[in-house]
Amino acid sequence: MTGQTTVKGRVIDASELPIPLANITLRGSSNIGTVADFDGFFTLTIQETPPFSLVVSSIGYETTTTNAITASVEDLIITLNQGTELDIVIISASRAPERIFESPVSVEYFGQKEIKNTPSVDFYSGLENIKGVDVNTNSLTYKSVNTRGYGSFANTRFVQLVDGMDNSSPSLNFSLGNLVGISELDVSNIELLPGASSALYGANAFNGILFINSKNPFEFQGISAYSRGGVTTQEAAGTNAFYDVGVRAAHAFSDKFAAKVNVSYIKGTDWFAVNNDNLNDPSLNRQSDPNYDGVNVYGDEISTTVNGVSVSRTGYEEQDLVDYDAESLKFSGSLHYRPMADDLEIIYTGRLGRGTTLFQNANRFYSPNFFSQQHKLEVKNNNFFIRGYITAGDAGDTYDTRIAATNINNSWKSNDDWFTEYFTTLAVSGGNHDLARATADTGRLVPGTPEFETAFNRVVSDPDFTTGAKFQDESELRHVDANYNFSHITGNFADIQVGGSFREYRLRSFGTVFTDFDGPISYGEVGIYTQIQKLLLDERLKITGSIRYDKSELFEGNFSPRFSIGYNAGEDRNHNIRTSIQSGFRNPTTQNLFMGLDVVRAITMGSAADNLDRESRDYALSTNGTALTGNANATITGRNALENSYTLDSAAEFINAADPSLLIKSDVQLVKPEKVTVLELGYRGKYNGFSLEASGYYNMYQDFITSENVVVPFYGEATSNEDFTSPSVQALFNNDFNIYNIATNTSAEVNSYGMVLGVDGKVFGTYDFGVNYTYSKEDFDEDDTAYQSEFNTPEHKVKATFGNRNLFSNFGFNTSIRWSDSYVWNDAFGTSEIPSFTVADAQINYTISSLKSVIKAGATNIGGEEYYNALGTGFIGSQYYIGITINNL
Known part of the structure; x- marks a missing residue:
């Protein structure tokens, strides 16, 4: 009873x-x-x-x-x-409770103590102090987390789950950070697994996976709130105010029913992106280079070459095209029902988010009034869970800044007319480029004038990318997964788990992003897995084996096994040694498969077999091309781009040397899943209040997903070792071609390796101290020039923290410092070296116990030296803030 x-x-x-x-x-x-x-x-x-x-x-x-x-x-x-931190119990590494100390793989933890003590403005930014973690800042409200390299802002190799729901964009397949995620008041804890996790979590848990777990209203009741504000400072933007507020209310109405709601809102001014460096040659500016292409200048990508002279159109700076408003409104609520007042729980969760931000992929996108929502129904107890959720997005008034600039230019003068005026004036003036540009720019729409605003508003509200720049997207993702742990049945024999998942994508961009001109594109993926874990040798030895099988309807299936051994050594079992081998895989993204988007520099094209004929564009031919073919227009499909094109490098050599024998026909293959095998060795030790961690890994990739640029002639048959009589060579001479960027897999041998060292503990009695070092290195066949790396992480990183949670009664402080080595940033936006940087943050806090409240004041990037961690983003200045958190239990 x-x-x-x-x-x-x-x-x-x-x-x-x-x-x-x-x-x-x-x-x-x-x-x-x-x-x-x-x-x-x-x-x-x-x-x-x-x-x-x-x-x-x-x-x-x-x-x-x-x-x-x-x-x-x-x-x-x-x-x-x-x-020590190693005694914390986590769930993620094995889908079952275990101490970090005994986890079979690398794992990091960020809980209430870390949230309270982070010197960063908010908890999500505080993740950048975790060892081995990269946090790339794209916007004041949008940051991207990654581990172990191979990540850009469009990071499809890293998964983020909030209460078990993947919060990636259904259409873009990458996490939106905490832009529409979870309120800081509702965060219970965060667990992070760096490296491949496909054996338990399926496709795309490739570089790592981040788990953000919220507070259960049965256990965390009451009303809590926070309010913080301050200023951001940046040379380009000046000093601007920001504020961030949130409220959480939770109540258990009985031992069977509880509910909670969260609302949070942040508003500020984004980091201005004003890098005018010339992508062709940073030593040359617009005045010294007629073919100037500025990093944050758009529309100047439109270029042509006549008689060996290359010229680009005059572009618009990014600050002429966006308002730099940044805001995020997040709402979430959940209903929890325990029908028998025991551990069986039925949960409904809803999350809604709306805001304005900047994000970056091949181009920079300004997103006013975007909207995202998630709805989940879950049934669980201590031994099983089954959950289903849907994620739906609406791009709102999002537009592509590069395409906007291009079509604003075209709205007052076509490219043909502009270049004709330029080269005619250049010839008449005896090579005076300044006069040629001034003549061609006659009538140019000037930012700030009514004429410019009229054209701008028309372009950014037009979803036809031949004349406008607006994104339309109402894509959805549906997901169901389940897990059952038999340990209550198997007892001391072993812990055995089984589980599986199903996911369906429904792409709906109305032809603006994907080739879904004739209706939504849908496809699905299914996966199943099992794991067995056994303790031996007086529970000192833990052996874990798991395997997962995943199948997309577009590809053959993939197995992802994992095997690990961990041993607790020493009389007090204070030394844990572990080794593991595991594999991971990721399916090509929705963009890799079905994209069909003109990003000005190229046509970005997915290479699913069904997409080759769906991607189709009409091009007007030059006068010479019309005379040669008898047609004024040409229709180019994705199949033409794949089967009838030249490599970009050989086309560039041909243009420079005027030697058609240098041309090489491309050999791009349809994209297919990517695989990785990971070897890892690690150690954890506890020494009188200190903890020491060390781990090393080696990643071996197969069929690494990348993209390749090819040059597609509008007529003729592309072959290697051409001559001047070939119609396809004449097409290149007549500028009757376009560049296509096609998703594919590289044949290059791609590997990466690295190590992480970390020490945490107490010094001088009660002071918290931690320092960690991360080494990351890519190893690939550098002779394969078509391979686009996107490794995007420094070879060396050092991070350190120092503070005291109770320096004296109710008063604490914390500081952090991060140093990053220089590295090369490479993605679809461009390639550039990122200079090394050092960033120091600090905060002080005072606890008012009677009010269960904490007052906190701090600053980030105290030195004020601006830095950036990706090409194209705004330089990051400083933030100064003060805030209070009330009744946050």
Whole structure:
């Protein structure tokens, strides 16, 4: 018969000081529990007949289990001993509870202590202090997380789950950071697995996976709020105010029903992107290079060559094309029902987000009024879960800044007319480029004038990319996954799990991004997996084996196995040595498969077999081309681009040397899934309050997904070793060609390797100190010039933190410093070396225990030296802030 037992007590440390926010749960049921208040006190009522035990944990302390409780208790005292970060219990590495210390793979943790103590403005920015992690800043409101290289802002190799839901864009397939994610008030903890995780989490968990877990309203009740504000400073933008506010309300109406809601809003001014360096030659500016192509200048990509002289149109700076407003409004709510008041729980979750931001892929995109929503239904208990969710997006008023500039230019003078005027004036003036440009620019729309604003508004509201620049996107993603853990049945024999998932994409861009002119494009993926985990040798040795099979309807299936061995050595079992081998894979993205987008520099094209004929464009031929073919226009399909084109490098050599024998026919293959095999060796050790971690890995890739630029003549048959009589060679001479960027796999041998070292602990008694070093290196066949790396991470990174959570009564502080080596940034936007940089952040905080509140003030990039971590983004200045968080338990 079920009874009701109430346990009241206090959680303290060895010095008899209270441990606030300690977790108290019923042993064997992680869903039944509570959290201690700021003074360490707690009350827990359990609908279960004694005897039972409680599990008590807090970050930085060793987890303990109480003696058997046989009746209600009024004054239970629970003492926790000082521990390390390695004693934290996580779920992600094995889909089952285990200490970080014994995890079979590398794992990082970011919890309430880290959120409170981060010197960054918000918790998501604070992730950049985790060892091995890259956080690339694209916007004030949009940041991209990655590990182990091979990531850009369009990072499709890294997965982010919020309460089990993939928060990637259905159409773009990459995470939107925390742009429409979770309120800081509702974050329970964050777990991060660097490296391949496909064996348990499927396709695209390739470079790593980030788990953000929210607070359960049964355990975290009440109303909490935060408000912070301050200024951003940047040389280009000046000093601008920003503010960030949020409210969380949660209540358990009974032991069966609970609910919560979250609302948060941030508004500020984005980092201005004003890099006018010439992509062709940074030593030359517009005045000295007629073919100037500025990094953050758009429309000047339109270029032509006449008699060996290359000239580009006059472009518009990015700041003429965007407002640099940045805002994000997020709402989430969930209903939780425990029909039998035990660990079985039924959950509905809804998340809505709207805002304005800048993001970057092949071009820079300004996104006013974008909208995203997710809805999930989940049933779970301690042994299983099954969840289904849908993600839907709406691009709002998003537009492509490069295409906008190009079509604003075209709205007052066509490319043909502009270049005709330029070269005619150039010939008449005896080579005066300044006069030629001034003549061709006669009538140019000037930013700030009514004429420019009229043309601009017309272009950014027009979804036809031949005349406008607006994105339309209402794509959706549907996902179902399930897992069952048989450990309650198998007992001490082994922990055995099985699970699976199904995902369907529904692409709907109305022909603006994908080739879905005639209706939505849909396709699906399915996967199943199993894992067995066994403890041996007095539970010192842990052996884990798992395997997953995934199948996309567009490709053959893939197996992803993982095998690991971990051993706890030493008399006190304070040394853990682990080794693993695992494989991962990722399916080509929706863009790799079905994109058909003119990004000005090239036509970006997906290479799914069905897309070759869906991608089709009409081109007007030159006068010479019309005379040669008898037609004024040519229709080019994706199949032409794949089967009848030259390599870009050979076409460039041909143009420079006027030697058609240099031309090489391209041999681009249809894109297919990419695979990786990962070898990893790691060590974790605990030394009198210090923890030491070291790990190394080696990644071996197969069929690495990349893209290749080819030159497609509008007529003739492309072959290698051409001569001047070939119609396709004449097409190149007549500028009757276009460049296509086609998704494919490289034949180059691609590998990468690296290591991570980290030390954390106490110094000078009560001061927290941590330092870590990351080494990352790519190893590939450099003779393959068609391979686009996108490794995009420094070879060396060092990060350090120093602080004290209780320097004196209720007062704490924390500081961090990050140093990044220089590195080469390479993606679809462009290639450039990123200079090394050092960034220092700091914060102070004061706790008002009676109000359960914390006042916090801080600054990021204290030195004020602006830096950037990707080509094309705004330089990052400093932020100064002060805020208060109220009743955030």
